[in-house]
Amino acid sequence: MRFLKLYLLSVFALFLLACYDDDEGPEFSFDREISEISVLEDCSTDTADGRSCYKIRYRYPYHLDDYSGLCVWLDTVIVDDTSKAVNNKQIAQAHDSSNKEAFFFEYKTNGRYYDTLDLTDRVAQFIDDGYDSLQVALFCEYSDGRDPGAVQRTVLRFKDNIAPSNVVPEDSVWSKGVLISWDRPTDQTSFHKQGENDGKIFGYNVVIYAIDRPDEDIRDLKVSVQTPKGTDYTGDKYFKRDAQIVRSVDSFYVQNVERSDKVKNYLRLVIFDGEGYNTQDPAKNNFRLIIEGLRTRSNTEDYEYKIGFSAWDEVGNRSGSQGDPQVDPKDWRGFMTTDSIAPLMPKKIFFEEDSLFPGFAKLDSNNHVRIYWNRSVDPLKFKHGISVDSELVIPRGCNIQECYEDVSKYTVKYYNKLDKSWNLYADADKDGIYSRYRRDGKGGFEYDALDTASFISYTIRRVAPGDTIILRLNSVDSSGYKSGVLQDTVFVSPGKLGDELKCPEGFVAVSTSDTTSFCMERYEHRSADGKFMTNVLHSEAVAACEAISASGFEVSLCKERDWELTCLSGGSLPYGVIEEDDKSSDYLFRYCNVSTGNAAIAEDIAKRDPQCMNPMGVRDLPGQFQEWVMGRSEDSVAVVKGSSYMIYEGLDRESIAYCTNRAFPYYTRPGYTQDTVYLYREGTKVDTVYAADTTRTLYQKLTTKDFKDTLQFYDVIDANGKVIGKDFSLYSEYKKGGDAWLDSLANGLTYKPTTKEAVFLTGEKLYYRAAASFYKSSTIGFRCCAYKK
CATH class of the missing domain: 2.60.40 (Immunoglobulin-like)
Structure with missing residues (x-):
């Protein structure tokens, strides 16, 4: 018995050693926790009292077997802000419907990966009680008694406590003054809305300081302020002297500051704003402060000034130290005036x-x-x-x-x-x-x-x-x-060629050989209102060019060979731009908008870079928009040249920007055959070919009567009622989708169903080039050429 006791004690000791872990605290199974937690501050409709909505979106645990639901605790009264685990009492409180700080969200199988908790009504009491933010603790409850996941937490923020972005003022000086300019900063008003940065800016504190010169009085310098709303020369509308914006506990306000002789080397201003960042017209975010009457720099002494700056949003959040030395001297920005005599310049170039x-x-x-x-x-x-x-x-x-x-x-x-x-x-x-x-x-x-x-x-x-x-x-x-x-x-x-051709307005003279010259539009074609014409059919591009009247010229869509040779400029410029030797890929990206994904630059002629030009003055042959041209033969009339702003996966921008590249737009359609199909067996494998092969064992021969697949064919009709091509789709798709589906397929054209044909689908994708005649895209434009009659 004694030896049995010793044996049992030793086994028990080994058991304890085997279960011992250096890490303290409970262990949890990560696959039994919710994940990808995000807070949504969004209302599908406005609440009656105008409050914001607060929702928590999350991904279900990976392990859903025996998952009962989600315990939720608001504030830190029941579950504090550090605990990883919860006890049975806390879980019971989540199931107690009378408890305002907790609730249980039952899981109901719905086939989705994500779910959303709407906490709007539950957090209203906390907002009314003056909470700035609120902790939400979440815990997955399982019915199988196994190890649970850990407590997850997120925070709801009820007030804007995010400061505006920092303002970096720029200065321009002269002998007795300085012009300080800056752009209105962006301001994120909600922690939960990362992309919204147009919160209103209340105003700016500006402090000018004459360094180490307490005897220089700058309090009454001449000041004028130019804002997006207007100009103020007196300080009674858009700015105020001897004032600063200050914060006190829960409020902020503009207060007057001391004007005593002890601080006469300080000039303090408040400049008012009241608007949010203007994304539509960034120029309307600019402010300018002009100060006149400063000391002029002399040959013997430099007069240095410093400026402090801060921006305040409409709830009193501040960015910048506003120049107070005791806050952060590094935030001072220095400037010096110039001497009193400007350099002299002549009057002619x-x-x-x-x-x-x-x-x-x-x-x-x-x-x-x-x-x-x-x-x-x-x-x-x-x-x-x-x-x-x-x-x-x-x-x-x-x-x-x-x-x-x-x-x-x-x-x-x-x-x-x-x-x-x-x-x-x-x-x-x-x-x-x-x-x-x-x-x-x-x-x-x-x-x-x-x-x-x-x-x-x-x-x-x-x-x-x-x-x-x-x-x-x-x-x-x-x-x-x-x-x-x-x-x-x-x-x-204009050069000899330009003088000889005297091209129509908007066209430039180009030469593709010693004997061939004509005029080409400097940019892709634009409509009468100045907008680039894109998303047009090849036939519409042809018609637009032929409608141009130019005395002594015949105007048409540029021919493919003419476009290509103009781009090559005699063969020396593979991308159609001057001096692309400063690294072609970077050059095409920075100046020509090739594969940047930036449609705004392509659409706005004022945003384009003038450095994307060939020697004859033709702009933007690479990049911006691809261009329809007249193909070299009747079976390839609709051809696209050039590259565009679009990013093509797997293709580098240098490859797609070559002048010699050509493209035939197409739609992908199911591959099919109407020929006899021969099925051959090789062991257990059945092989398909579309012609008899006498070298193999025939398994089965399929003829038209065996074809079970059906295609619906259509006439494609333009706005003038003209048939411009034929297209097709699976009949089953047309039958299922009806006219609404057909309209989406038509892309603004009219699709008229014609015939149905039984076919054998090959399982391949067919690149249907016949679609080029009725293909259009917002990335494709065109340019016209004018040829001397």
Whole structure:
């Protein structure tokens, strides 16, 4: 007996050791928990009292056998915010219908993977009690007594406690002032609505501070504010002086601030807003603050100012530290005024003239135009004696470092007539981009490496023959002071071909060989209201081009070979754009909108990048929209050329953008045969072929009488009642779907049922190219060509 007791004790000890686990706490089975929990703040209809709806969507546990339902506890009274497990008492409270903090949601088999809890009515009492947020604990109950899953939690948020996005103001300075601009920030008002960011902004705190100069009084500087609603010069409408937005417990308000001499080097402003971010017109989110009367930078002392900034939404959430040094000095943004004398700029731009077209700028073989202007200087005194005209004339004895200095850089902007904006050339503010030139005595210019060379040169790239370029030039001195604007217009030579053809408006002259030239639309064809014509049939594209009247020309849809050779530009440009040597794929993506998925750029001509151009001035041959062309033969009339903004899975953008690529639009239809079908047996396998094979053992021969499948054929009719092609579908689909299904198949055309035919379905997919005549897509447009009569 003694040995039996020792044996039993040892077995029990081994059992304990075997069950021992280093991890403390209960173990749970993850497949017995709900997952993918999300909070929906959504009402299908407005509630009577205007409240928001609160719903929890979740995925059922993977293990549904013996699943009874979901225990739900609101707040932390019954289930706290840390426990992973619950006891029988807590589960019982969830089943007690009189308990307002808990309930049980019974599972009823419905064949779905997800379910939704509507908690709107249950959380109303918590909202009325002033809760900002509410914990919801969820626990899956099973009837089999096995290990359960852990408690899951989520949080319902009832109030907007999300700050607006940070504002990053930009500044532009001059000798006695600064212009500070910023865009209205986005504001997410609900934690549960990630995509909605147009909450209203109450206003902005702005603090200007004269650093380490308590003697400088900036309280009464001249201030004006430009908002999307209008301009305020006095501070009685859109801004307020000596004020700031503050928060106190549950409220926020605008309070007046001290104006004592102790803080006279501070200027505090509140700028009012009251609107949310405008996604339709982003330009209407812009604010501008202009402050005048600051100290001018001198040669002996730099006057630095700093600005603090914060944005407040309509419930008092704030982003930014508003410049209080004790909050976060890193949030101060510094700026310095310029000196008191601006650099001088001449009044004219020079260029090399085309010998065939006097007065027009010469366009070189790389589509470059080189411009010149007399170099700018920065006077050191107001009475400098330098005369300003088309050139700067410096009087004798007025040498560098005595009455003027060199400027540090130039800016060159061009006017975009499409969106009526001024744009900086991408490389025009880089160091070393400008070269020094001097007159060559023959009316031209020659390079001169000496500092004494009096002309500056800049090369404008990707210029089309006949372009009109409106330019604005500034020089910038070492203090950041910009000169006055040199604005001038450069008319580019149309070239011999352009002069000979004199293309209709909207067309440019192109040449595909030594003997072949014609006119092509610069962009894809647009309607009278300026919108690109897409989603049209090939026949409609043909009709639109033939309807264009141009004296001396015959206008038609561009022929495939003409389109392709124009794109190739003599065979040197496989993608139809100038200088695509800066990495083709990236270039096509950034400038030509090839395979970006961005339809907005394609549809809005003002958003397109002018750098996607071929040497003859034709725009957007790759990217934007694919284009209908006239095919090379009668059996392939409807052909598509070019690439579009659409992303094609498995195809890289370089491959689809080749000028030589061609496509035949098609629909996928079930493959079928009406020939005799021979079935052959090879062992236990039955093989199908559509012609007799005398080398194998015939199993069965199927003829038309054995065919059990039926196809319905249709005449496809356009808006003018003309039959433009034939299509087909399974008769069973047509019978089941009826006219409504047929309308969806027709894609805006008319499908008239004609015949039904018994067939043998092969189980394959047929790429039905005959559909090209009645295929249309929002990604396909076209362009017209004009040929001399």
